Amino acid sequence: MSDSSRHVLVHADDVTKTFSTPAGDVQAVRGVTLSVRRGETVGVVGESGSGKSTLARLIMGLQPCTSGRVLFDDQDLSTVKGGDLRRLRRRMQMVFQNPFGSLLPHYSAVANVIEPLRLHGIGSKSSRRARAIELLDTVGVSEHFADLYPTQFSGGQQQRIAIARTLALEPELLVCDEPTSSLDVSIQAQILALLAELQQRLGLSCVFISHNLAVVQRLADRVAVMSHGKVVEEGPTAQIFDAPQDPYTQQLLSAVLPVTA
């Protein structure tokens, strides 16, 4: 085992995902290999339909790979089942694209944050609530509003609550699937700042998926560019943005440059 691979937390090894649809098979992810080292943020960029979200779900073990495997801390996710898999999930959490869709609508904000703690039997009823209030405070949601329901919050607030929920289990890996794409631009900046701060403070390993290049440039240590289910280029963020090699990456960057002022 080489020196650098020792610190790898999650490793996708030549993973492929094919969906069978009535219109025929769709290859969402085709032979992607990607590693995330401990404490590192890897950005995944690409246009809609390039397979980014599917890759995120494969890395989280939410969907089985058609071929290839995902190793989390050297364990093949496809071999871990049932209760063991649920326990493994404590160590990896995901922030979803649509915060309102991902929060339980019939649970209050604080109950949503408590839920992962309850599921894994962490703490007592009162200590869980105290911890959840603390987490909500960390992400900037006041205790006054803890008992309100998701619909009573704005989109940005909902995403903060969703982030607090993912932090409850103190995961080692955080997968963010376009966490700001459903939010207003001004709120996007706040959420990104929050994620960047948390990532640094807690030393999280992070997979950050976005179609917004500016966002990825700001947060990621390394970037993988996806197109049609394949990683066309991968490397340190500065290298990708300053000297893109692949024609698709060049095209992607030039298409966005005028906007990133």
Add this chain to the structure above:
Amino acid sequence: MGTIAATEDVDTTGVTPAERPVSGTGQHEAPPRARGPWARAWDRFKRNRLALISLIFCALLVLVAAAAPLIAPYHFGATDYANQLVGVGSEGHVLGTDQLGRDILSRTIYGLRTALIVAFGAELLALLAALVIGLTAGYRGGRVEQGLMAFTDVMYAFPSYLFAIVMVAVLGRSIIALIIAIGIAGWVTQARLVRAQVLTIKQREYVEAGRAMGASGPTIAIRYILPNAIGPLLVTTSFAIPAAIAAEAGLGLLGLGVQPPTPSWGAMISEGTRFLLAAPHMLLAPAAVFALSLLAFTWVGDGVRDAFDPRGEQR
């Protein structure tokens, strides 16, 4: 949202629902009241006056049915041969008597009891069967779903009145037989609805988020999916209750209701037609209460439907 008006005990000090906690830094001294999906459904239900009044009326009916032995002036089978077929307002018999001198008011009250026990029992049975089968089929998918839905389709193809007749023939003319007969006629559509709901909700991100958090299958099905699937189910159930009351009366009318002398509105109406000219009250009293209960339960159903209408969420 939109109805967090200062209706009750909590002092909202003029905080309108528009003032969402945008900053989250606690600038608002009094946070808005927590309103979950159920509380908001209740808010919307309350706005429908007719439904609210009907609900109170239905609650009253349930109370009367429950306290029938205390309220009814006579036992339903008690005969008063000195006063046969006496009219409304007679001494001792406010709503008159039938051909055996039995008190119509008492029999109507006991008839209400029969109707409600059968209707609620049948719908409870239908609801439970529908939840178990629909939830299992919708959540598990695959062969389990195919098997359960094939069974449901077979049941669906069975004419419900024929089924009821068979049930009564097999189990005898008892309340249990009626509950099973009407309940089984009702669960099929409910089970299909539950399955459709579960299939829709399964696609929502919070279900995937639940899996990502490490929730088990049963937790996701019962704690996350079920509570969000139950709204539309309550709507159909609240419309199914008056239908079940009507079905009970219908079977009674056909002579398939509960064993006499236990009163059923259907049987009372059927008997009343034989004395229509001599004693119209025999038919009119149970028919009027029957019609009123049907209306009230249906109006409650209307309110429940509006309360759970997803379009109602906006305003």
